[in-house]
Amino acid sequence: MTELVNDRGSGISLAGVTKRYGDHVVLDGIDLEVPAGERVSLIGPSGSGKTTVLRCIARLEAIQSGSITVEGTEVARRTEKRTGPPAADVAAAMRGVGMVFQQFNLFPNMSVMDNLTIAPTRVLGLGAEEARARAEGLLELVGLAAKARAYPSQLSGGQQQRVAIARALAMRPSVLLFDEVTSALDPELVGEVLEVIRGLAAASDVTMLIVTHEMQFARDVSDRVIYMEGGSVVEQGPPDAVLADPADERTQRFLRRLLDH
Amino acid sequence: MNLDYLASVDGVLLDGLRLTVVATLLGAAIALVLGLLIACVQLARVPVLFQAITVLVIVIRNTPLLGQLFFMFYVLPRYGIRLDALTVGVLALGVHFSCYAAQALRGGFLAVPRGQWEACSVLGLSRTTTLWKVVLPQALPPVVPTLTNLLISMFKDSAVLSAITVLELLGTTRNLASTSFQYTTLFTAMGLMYLAIALPASLAVRRLEHRLSRRTARA
Amino acid sequence: MNEVVVRSMLDGALVTTEVVVLALAVASPLALTVALARGSRFRLVRAIALTYVEFLRGTSALVQLFWVYFVLPELGATISSFVAGFVVLGVNASAYAAEIIRGAIQAVPAAQSEAAQVMGLSTATTMRRVILPQAWPIMLPALGNVAIDVLKASALVSLITVSDFTRELTQWATTGVLDVTLAFTLLLAGYLVLSLPITWLGHLLEKRSRRHLGAVA
Numbered sequence: 277m278t279e280l281v282n283d284r285g286s287g288i289s290l291a292g293v294t295k296r297y298g299d300h301v302v303l304d305g306i307d308l309e310v311p312a313g314e315r316v317s318l319i320g321p322s323g324s325g326k327t328t329v330l331r332c333i334a335r336l337e338a339i340q341s342g343s344i345t346v347e348g349t350e351v352a353r354r355t356e357k358r359t360g361p362p363a364a365d366v367a368a369a370m371r372g373v374g375m376v377f378q379q380f381n382l383f384p385n386m387s388v389m390d391n392l393t394i395a396p397t398r399v400l401g402l403g404a405e406e407a408r409a410r411a412e413g414l415l416e417l418v419g420l421a422a423k424a425r426a427y428p429s430q431l432s433g434g435q436q437q438r439v440a441i442a443r444a445l446a447m448r449p450s451v452l453l454f455d456e457v458t459s460a461l462d463p464e465l466v467g468e469v470l471e472v473i474r475g476l477a478a479a480s481d482v483t484m485l486i487v488t489h490e491m492q493f494a495r496d497v498s499d500r501v502i503y504m505e506g507g508s509v510v511e512q513g514p515p516d517a518v519l520a521d522p523a524d525e526r527t528q529r530f531l532r533r534l535l536d537h
Numbered sequence: 538m539n540l541d542y543l544a545s546v547d548g549v550l551l552d553g554l555r556l557t558v559v560a561t562l563l564g565a566a567i568a569l570v571l572g573l574l575i576a577c578v579q580l581a582r583v584p585v586l587f588q589a590i591t592v593l594v595i596v597i598r599n600t601p602l603l604g605q606l607f608f609m610f611y612v613l614p615r616y617g618i619r620l621d622a623l624t625v626g627v628l629a630l631g632v633h634f635s636c637y638a639a640q641a642l643r644g645g646f647l648a649v650p651r652g653q654w655e656a657c658s659v660l661g662l663s664r665t666t667t668l669w670k671v672v673l674p675q676a677l678p679p680v681v682p683t684l685t686n687l688l689i690s691m692f693k694d695s696a697v698l699s700a701i702t703v704l705e706l707l708g709t710t711r712n713l714a715s716t717s718f719q720y721t722t723l724f725t726a727m728g729l730m731y732l733a734i735a736l737p738a739s740l741a742v743r744r745l746e747h748r749l750s751r752r753t754a755r756a
Numbered sequence: 757m758n759e760v761v762v763r764s765m766l767d768g769a770l771v772t773t774e775v776v777v778l779a780l781a782v783a784s785p786l787a788l789t790v791a792l793a794r795g796s797r798f799r800l801v802r803a804i805a806l807t808y809v810e811f812l813r814g815t816s817a818l819v820q821l822f823w824v825y826f827v828l829p830e831l832g833a834t835i836s837s838f839v840a841g842f843v844v845l846g847v848n849a850s851a852y853a854a855e856i857i858r859g860a861i862q863a864v865p866a867a868q869s870e871a872a873q874v875m876g877l878s879t880a881t882t883m884r885r886v887i888l889p890q891a892w893p894i895m896l897p898a899l900g901n902v903a904i905d906v907l908k909a910s911a912l913v914s915l916i917t918v919s920d921f922t923r924e925l926t927q928w929a930t931t932g933v934l935d936v937t938l939a940f941t942l943l944l945a946g947y948l949v950l951s952l953p954i955t956w957l958g959h960l961l962e963k964r965s966r967r968h969l970g971a972v973a
Contacts (some may be wrong), residue, residue, distance in 0.1 A: 334659050367661060375659040381652035385674035394670060395660035447660065599904060599951040600944045601911035607926060608940040615937055693816035700915055707819060720826040728823055732814040739813065 287312040287483055288333060288451060292342035295328055295507075302328045304507040305342065312450065315477055315484040317494035317515070320504035321530060326487045329504075330453040333485070334375045335362065347372050347450060371399065374444030375453040378460050380436045382428040388415070388439050389424040392446045400447065407446075414442040418472050434465030438472050445476075452476075454486040466490070473497065491534060495519050503527045539722040546713055546723075553709030554730050560627050560705055561692045567631025568691070569684070572638025579639065580646055594636045602633050603697050610701045626698035634691050641683040645676035682746045689738050693731060706730060761928055768924030769946060775842045775910045775920060776950075780903060782846025787853035792883070794858045805854070812851035817909045820844050825916045841913035849906050853899060860895035861887055893965040900958030904951055911947070921946055 288310040295303035303325045310316050318326040331337045333344055335352060344352040349369035351362070362370060383391050392411035396402040402410070415421045418438040428436050437457055444452060454473065458466040470493050477484065477497050488494050494501055495515040502512040503522070511524040522528050575594070578586050597605065606629045613620065620628070649672050657667040699708035710727040714720050793805035812820070824840045835843075864887050872882040914923035922943060929939035 334655075336655050336658060371661050373659070375656075377652055377656065379650075379652050381650070381656035383653065383656070383671050383675075385671070394666070395662060398663070398666050399661040443660070596944060596948060599908075599955075600947040601908040601922065603911040603914070604922060604940070604943045604947060607922075607929075608944060611929060611936045612940050693814075693819070696816050696818045697912070707822065711822070714826065721830045724823045724827050728815050728819055731816070731819055732811070735814040736810060739810070 286348050289345045293339050294341040296340050302507050312483050313481040315498045317486045317498040317501045324504040325507040326504045327455055330455050372450040374449035376440050376444050376457050378456040380440045382436055384428050388426050392443050396446050414445050418442045433461045434468045437469045451483045456487050539719055542719050543722055553706040557695050557705040560695050563627045564630030564691055565688050568634035568638045571635035572642055575639035576642040597636045605629050622701045622703045626703050634687055637687050641680045645680040649675045682742050685742045689735055764924045768921035772910050772921040776907050778842035779845035779906050783849040786850035790854035791857035809851045812848055817848045818912045821916055837916045837918050841918050845909055849902055853902050856895050856898040860891035863894050864890045896962045903954045
């Protein structure tokens with residue numbers, strides 16, 4: 277299981293990151309340090325900017341001020357206008373960052389196997405056989421060894437999301453970003469996906485940044501929980517402290533509303 | 538209809554039809570490649586090139602194919618570009634239809650969800666890999682009916698090549714008629730030959746469209 | 757460019773305009789009739805309408821022009837090339853327009869005609885007062901394209917000796933009176949200018965048609 281991910285790097289750091297769409301401020305000068313190996317859950321109401329934090333780290337969004345560092349390399353800063361093709365050192369650092377999306381985003385034109393091997397062969401330069409072997413091992417890990425030849429449309433939502441996790445792992449990332457990975461799933465399929473992530477957290481020392489609405493899951497898997505609202509960090513700390521005994525009134529209100537449902 | 542006469546010239550007419558098909562296929566190849574390029578320039582908004590192509594597309598879509606054909610046939614030799622009539626005709630067809638193909642392809646590209654591009658970006662796939670392995674295979678199939686309809690249009694519209702002396706089906710028919718005066722026979726036979734290809738083809742596209750829409754409805 | 761050339765160009769442009777306007781006048785009632793016939797209760801009517809559409813779309817306007825121009829006289833009917841020109845273009849365009857109108861009618865939610873039916877409105881009234889007004893903004897953009905296509909196809913009448921804009925300019929260019937580059941640039945520019953009112957009118961109608969249907973569109 278130790279071969280699952282890269283050596284421990286130095287984690288992620290955001291310094292004064294601001295993200296705006298026109299006049300609308302989505303991230304308001306966020307500072308965040310995630311040391312290698314830590315599991316951090318981001319919670320908060322929709323529109324609080326938690327998903328945007330992940331998207332900025334993944335370089336899917338440009339930022340208007342501040343800087344983002346991944347494994348010691350600055351991968352984003354304010355002067356950049358677009359998310360164009362990155363410089364070589366940035367590309368190298370980003371290879372260590374994997375992301376799992378709410379909508380899975382598997383490639384529907386490829387089999388499960390091809391979904392898992394395309395990046396390792398084309399980006400890491402692995403041989404076909406090696407990439408295949410790695411993919412088979414990962415499918416085993418997420419419990420889908422029998423589905424290698426299936427196409428995404430033939431799988432349930434939960435199975436697709438497990439494939440997406442395996443696809444991210446195929447790059448041996450040191451950082452994994454989970455963006456509301458169970459929000460698009462039917463309730464009965466949520467468990468199998470969370471189970472895979474729990475297993476991954478237990479078996480490896482990959483750094484995890486998790487945006488989720490599943491409070492019990494956040495509590496189980498995280499070292500730290502961060503509550504965000506209005507593009508800022510309101511409160512953070514150990515899961516038991518933030519989730520069971522929040523200090524800030526806004527966090528209390530948010531958690532109370534969740535319980536009511 | 539004078540069937541005896543028709544039997545005596547059917548080989549000549551079929552040669553004309555063959556040239557019509559050849560001109561159509563060559564024109565289609567140009568239209569597809571050029572259309573893809575135009576769509577890419579428009580989607581990526583490549584500066585200068587984007588503006589130039591926008592103007593070109595407006596001109597081509599709002600002026601007659603016949604006028605474009607004459608323009609290329611008479612004006613190009615002035616600037617030392619000497620091409621035979623068939624080549625000019627194929628080029629004109631290709632350029633004309635590339636604008637329509639570009640529009641269809643652009644629609645196909647835009648229909649690919651953003652998440653697909655994002656997944657490629659996060660996996661570190663290069664632009665080329667993203668385009669060829671992920672985006673194109675998803676963008677093309679839904680626009681196949683539209684592209685096939687364009688191919689059928691091109692097949693029918695290639696008749697204008699007769700105006701610059703290309704002996705495709707219409708040109709051949711007019712040629713034969715000018716000496717035999719068998720207008721009714723010749724022009725009816727010609728019309729039926731166009732129909733014999735275009736009708737089944739458009740029927741097949743309808744079927745395909747129906748199948749595709751059912752599939753997307755299920756997905 | 758002397759006065760004779762300019763005058764002939766303007767005459768040609770006028771002829772082209774006439775051909776287009778008359779062709780659209782022929783096409784409009786035909787297209788609406790065929791579109792309604794395509795959705796008729798009677799199988800035979802539907803079959804006839806479909807045959808009309810498929811046959812006209814199975815060959816190009818140019819082939820149809822030549823057929824009418826060369827074959828009709830042999831069958832004993834003499835019409836001028838000008839009349840043959842706009843009639844053929846109009847009939848040809850009606851097939852395309854009919855399919856667009858039919859598609860727009862189908863795009864209006866079925867609940868609309870059900871609601872009208874429940875109110876006791878006749879089929880004709882439902883179509884005229886409820887369905888067509890809602891289908892109108894849906895079909896307008898595509899109908900505008902058909903009108904542009906008619907303008908473009910009108911150049912083909914020059915090949916059956918109608919003295920339209922294309923024929924006038926081509927004649928001056930091929931006889932050496934006008935420089936070919938100038939002549940054919942003017943040719944394309946002329947059609948571009950002639951297409952402007954159509955595009956403009958299309959936008960105007962589209963804007964007006966959506967005035968009351970803002971929320972629906």
